[in-house]
Amino acid sequence: MSLSHACRRLVAVTAGVTALTLGLALPALAHVTINPGTAVQGSFTKVAFRVPNERDDASTNKVEVSFPLDHPLPFVSVKPVPGWKVKVVEGKLPKPVTTEYGEVTEAVTTITWSGGKIEAGQFQEFEVSMGALPKDTDQLVFPTTQTYSGGEVVKWADEPKADGSEAERPAPTLKLTPAPAEGSEPAASATPATAPAASTSTTAPSVAPVALAADSSDGTARLLGGAGLLVGLVGVVIGALGLRRGRTS
Template sequence: MSFVRRAATVLAAATALTAGLALPALAHVTIQPGSAEQGAFTKVAFRVPNERDDASTVKVEVAFPTDHPLAFVTVKPVPGWDVKVTEGKLPAPVKTEYGDLEEAVTKVVWSGGEIKPGQFQEFEVSMGQLPKDTDTLLFPTTQEYSGGEVVKWADAPKADGTEAEHPAPALKLVPAAATTTAPSASPAAAPAAASPSVAPVAAESSSDGTARLLGGAGLVVGVIGAVLGALGLRRRSA
């Protein structure tokens, strides 16, 4: 019995330790989905969980990259929240497919709402055109609580691959998928592919001809029978 109790205690401790290690990662501000195609337009959501048990999140500020600015940024309204989109002059003009970009969205701020303890909120943004000369875009985010606490999610990824204490939401950019075209059929394969569809048509045509022939013969027999019947009636009457 004591062995069972000890095993249960060890299992409970391991579970608590695992949960304790996993919770911080789950509480990070993230961007969903975490990847998009280079050169495309995309819609993402900044997912903001509330980490505190005694305060609510009342303000979220997301900074947009200026080294790889986005020419088009629109936001989806969130019930109960006010949103302000700020544009600013870039440190240097950036060449895009739409010309030199000198101003772009530098930050988006949501305020006036509330993310209560144990809850999260997603703030959706449509943006583009995504750059083709980088594989990651960082969106440093500031989270403000009702008690006055401010948490900055602005740490860049570590070189050794380990997670930073307060990582900035990151959007991974992947090369655009190559357009695939259906392989053209070879001349030798074309007749073989066509033969199954041609054969039933030929069979159908022959069967139609046979049916028409039998129908015509039946019509002739019917006419002959009618004539003979008429002659028989005349003889009887005579």
Template structure:
């Protein structure tokens, strides 16, 4: 059975649309598989905890080493890492090319690289490497962490491309942590994701006993009235007992 020209045109349009969608999805998959830092943003001037998420992009090899370079133009005075089962971690602290003056004094050395090795990220899997760090700088809106991913076959993929000015994604983008101005409530400390040595600049509230914390004005009034009623009852009983004693003596 032959198709009408309109039906033939419709079928071609559907085929072209489907092909374009498949091509778009095919191009989008590799873009989603790069190394990233999560969460992707934090407040300036505070501490935060992030995870470097590393997916394995190869079908015939495993990721065996991950090296993350830390910025030297905006060094982080405090860096600590969370152990990952099956992986060895090495934190490298180096002298800075130029000392940095901060509100905590002059910084001449800082963590410049963290390396995880000895483990494996198998094909189709990913691993997260957690780091706590601060104080986050206040004079920049982002921190870039160039990362090298090594596979068991010897291949090294460098995720080190800086963000592009036009907003488009580079071929091998480096993990980027965006920094936002500190909120009035947070005082520059990222309390939602932070496990650093300081999460707030406010003093701790004085402790309150559980009983006092649970009392209200009505509770206190009720207890006062209850006590008065109990006292009146005791007096009444005493008066009754004295009356009985007197009655017995009179008889």
């Protein structure tokens, strides 16, 4: 087998493997997701529900996101999306939930965006500001329904599996991390605390060596600059003499 034939065969095999890899990866990339995927417990955050269009023959024209009722969010607001209508629905909770802001009996249950279009090969992000995030859970799940112009309805409602494997149609999930413990500041933050003691001393601030070093380096730079200029002038003179001799000869 010739070298050129072997190279063509290698290229063909590589292309096939690449296409297979991309083909296997596409379904994972097409999921409806929440970005960023993590936030701090007890905080307020802004997230974007990223909705890709998976169909070549239809556009996405409606997206409905369901909010958790077991961990309601007291404050929710949406950012307008050009070309889309938004509807925020609030409802009574199955049972009141006590939060640091008091007892919550009603909360946002769904947010629906409609009237726009996500064409084939495109995606859209729908931004929501919400909080305060609960402190007694490590995740919030937002089941999402995606509707296509042809009438197809896809429900992204599968909760994360306990073994860590991916569900067939995973719901957008926001992972919650514990807030940093109070007083757990970096060690470097202790440095400013010693500054007042140093300022009460009668000793003059130790800035002179720094200024001296700056003057010294400045003088060195000027000396090197002058030497470079001198070398340049010598080169010009030598070049002129050489040109003159050439003309004379």
